[in-house]
Amino acid sequence: MNKNVALIGNPNVGKTTLFNALTGSHQKVGNLCGVTVEKKEGRLKGEKDIIITDLPGIYSLNAKSEDEKAVLTFLQKTPPDIIINIVDGTNLERNLYLTEKLKFLSVPIILAVNMSDEMARSGIILDHAKLERDFGVKVIAISAKKKSGIDKIINAVKTVKVAQFENQNLSDEKTFEKIEKILSVCLKKQPTKNELFTLKADRILTHKYLGFPIFALILTAVYFLSLTIGNFFGDKMGEALEKGITAISSVKIFSQLPAVIHGLIFDGILKGISTVLTFLPVILVLFFCLAILEESGYMARVSFLFDKAFRKIGLGGKSVIPLVLSCGCTVTGVMATRTIENKTERLATVILCPFMPCGAKMAVFAYLADKLFFGNPFIAVLAYFFGAFAVMVFGKLLAKLKVFKGKSSFLLEIPVLRFPKVSDVIYVLFEKIKDFLIKAGTVILSVSIILWILNHFGFSGYTEKAEESFLFNLGNGIKYIFYPLGFCSWQTSVSLLSGVLAKEAIMESLELIALDIGSLFNNAFSVFAFMAFIILSPPCIAALSQIKRELNSRKLFVMTIAFEFLAAYLSALIINVTGTIILSFPHLIFILIAVIILIRITVALSAKSCAKCEGCKRKKGGKVCRNRKNRNTTI
Amino acid sequence: MRLSELKDGESAKVISVDTEVDLKKRLNQMGMVKGVKVTVIKRAPLGCPIEIKLRDFYIALREEDCENIKVEK
Missing domain, CATH: 3.40.50.300 (P-loop containing nucleotide triphosphate hydrolases)
Known part of the structure; x- marks a missing residue:
């Protein structure tokens, strides 16, 4: 029994x-x-x-x-x-x-x-x-x-x-x-010893002036560490993998294979998987750091610090944890939104989570930085600032919608700080390696095979010329969508399309089909536009299905995808257009500044002072009186 | 007086919890009931939320919710 x-x-x-x-x-x-x-x-x-x-x-x-x-x-x-x-x-x-x-x-x-x-x-x-x-x-x-x-x-x-x-x-x-x-x-x-220690530590961790700088420092350190340490091991791994692959491919049995099969195995599958594999260390270090932050109880302090600021953009203190975790993986982040009791805050957080660049996206940026910006680690760190900025702007925008309005209460538990258990952190890493290997064996493998076949077969059969391939035609078919964004090539279009399956696939496909990545972009700003598009566009399938589960509404889900696509497109457009204007007419900036100043002066001169005070020149209908004494009176 | 009126480090006894129903229920189950001693530990850098010691653990509540919790010193 x-x-x-x-x-x-x-x-x-x-x-x-x-x-x-x-x-x-x-x-x-x-x-x-x-x-x-x-x-x-x-x-x-x-x-x-x-x-x-x-x-x-x-x-x-x-x-x-x-x-x-x-x-x-x-x-x-x-x-x-x-x-x-x-x-x-x-x-x-x-x-x-x-x-x-x-x-x-x-x-x-x-x-x-x-x-x-x-x-x-x-x-x-x-x-x-x-x-x-x-x-x-x-x-x-x-x-x-x-x-x-x-x-x-x-x-x-x-x-x-x-x-x-x-x-x-x-x-x-x-x-x-x-x-x-x-x-x-x-x-x-x-009181326990841990409790007394926590009280002391919290005096610094949530200090009035030190609290925010410490958080910024910790987060920057996390990303910097993952990029430098991760890249170091990634490079070593990449070299070893390349040597190994060349060595195997020159072995007699393999070199005698027909060109099609040899190409598929070595230039398709192995090259594709090894490109993705070399960025595994970056992702691992990132997850290691995030696991430590989560297990130690520091994240609750972050919620405490940020609650008031986050309410201004329609989120709450508890939204911080999902957003930070999303920097590791959007799926984890979206899952963590379950701790938010308030429904509107929860929905808004779910929708905004993909905007924080995940580990896979970071790998893509590290790859782009490697190819185009001499491996500058700050390119990827910049991506986080952009992601955080996007969360603020679009959060504010969402907060204006009716669906996301509502009163919310907040009850946060602040657990005692503790040293993370080593075995738990190591367990998180093992899970991550397992996930990654499964992904490499399934999604990445099939993307490699499909890409290679589409890239080497055309309407007339096997071909060495990229211009005759199916992939070229497919990419050409959709590339004009991205024309206003500054990257109008079949290679970038195909890579973005493959990114729907997994974001690592973006760099994988670029590596496989683009010979000179620099030539795909109009200028540095269109590279940034490309990055912005990757950050904000709807996440990979795994994350999308998790978002769908959490939103629990088909209508909201479809709207979310549309919203994220639009956000990505508009942001990339703004970056590219501004960049192009700056690069082509540098003197235009000065003209622009002059025009703005001129407008301000005219407005100031033509404005009537409000009835409350004489000194302030704010136009009627403005929000707040400029005079400090009358700050609380709306004009 | 209200819980939100306590200064950092001050303690008081709870008289009544009159917050919105769900929050009240959860606070009650955590042990915030009539007569329990609460201590304000500190306010967040931006003034809200407020960290409170309740029994043997720590929670944070928003200022407007603390306004609805009556206490006496």
Whole structure:
């Protein structure tokens, strides 16, 4: 007979770590609420017939949030035989609220009091026997991180008896009163060492003047590190790969192959995949840094810093995390929007996430910088500033739409800072490498094959001349769409088209079909226009499907794609046109400045001063009086 | 007085939480109920939100929500 055990607890109490310790399998532990969105199952180590289900972190059984609803339906549909309720021992009052509510299910509860090591270190003393007697549940002290107490839990799971709870439906106030009363007898508490450290560190991290510069510094360092370290290893890898490929291709068996097959294998598949592969280090370092920021709890501080500023553009403090994570991968970023409770803020964030250039786009820019700007790492960093700027401008624009208006509330938890667990960060990296290799084996491989075939076959069959190929005709067919943007060539058009599948494919196809990348662009500004178009145009298929899931509305989804395409097109157009004008008529700038000054003077002279004050020359209908004394009066 | 009127570092007892329903519910479940002690840790650099210590943990709330939470010293 199978025994079903449900693992339940508040978010961020080490639930997933305990699950891993109990089952031996591994999954990600995050410092954000809601990392475990779906339930996971595993068998208890050494006990084949005991199945443990890891459920999303919840605070109550109220069915208010998506996660709570999911847990409640699960518990009602398939009532478990035992509940392991894991609680944070340094935060008992609040955690026991859920325990009290769980008693209603009339299922035996094992209370796993986690962080026993941290409690001992900080001098927090809990009388387990008393808590067990007064609260009526089995209490076991554990440390999921240090894997202590796990065997006691396994034992308890095997021997636990039927539960006998007196079901009282207490109000929240009474529930906390009861918990306080019980804890006052059996708990001796004081601030933990981590908490004291956090308070000190936060004085600097969210300092009035230092907070923002520190954030800017950290983020710039992250991108700079990923580009320099990543490029260094990428270059080494690229050299090695190239040597290897040339060596293999000159081996007799291969060099005797017919030209078509030889070309397809070496100039198509291997060249395409190795181009993408050389940028794997850049993406890995980026993910490593982002994982550390996320796991340490710093991201909550960033939300705290930015909430007010972000509200001005229709987003909230919690939008920062998805946007920063989007710099790694749009899919992760869009998924992280689930922590935003406010619907309008959430939708706006989902739509704006793709504007932050993801790791793959960054690889494309590093590639372009390598080919066109002597490998300048600031080209890619510039892309982030552009992305952030686009989020501000288009966020403001979205906020003006009716759909995105509405009152919002904000409740942010600021977790205690902690050192990220090495194994968790390494796990994130392994996942990333796995994802990347799967992508290389599927999307990138097929793009390579399709591109090569289309590039070497035309209406008259196999051809060495690019001008006769299908690809040339396809690219030529659509290239005029991009004429106003300054990159009107079949190669760039094809590369953008392939970017729909995966953004890495942009550089891959450029590498495969463009002989001289510089000649594809009118001038440096059209390169920037090209980059802007890549940043803002709708993301890859994987991200699009995630966005569709989160928006949960076909109409909104179609509008999002149209919006992002338009945003990309217009921005690229503005950059190209401005650049072209500046380059062709440098003196025009001065004329323009002169005209603006002239207009300002005429406006100032012709304006009537408002009734409130004589000194201010603002025209009627202007928004705010210029005179400082009357700042609050609208003219 | 209101929670938003407390200065950084000051503590008070909660009298009532009159915010919008969903937020009130969530605050209640976190243990922000009548009689609990709350401490204002600090305000964000731009003045809002406000970091508050509630029981053994820390949360941040916007100023307009803090205006709807009555406290007494």
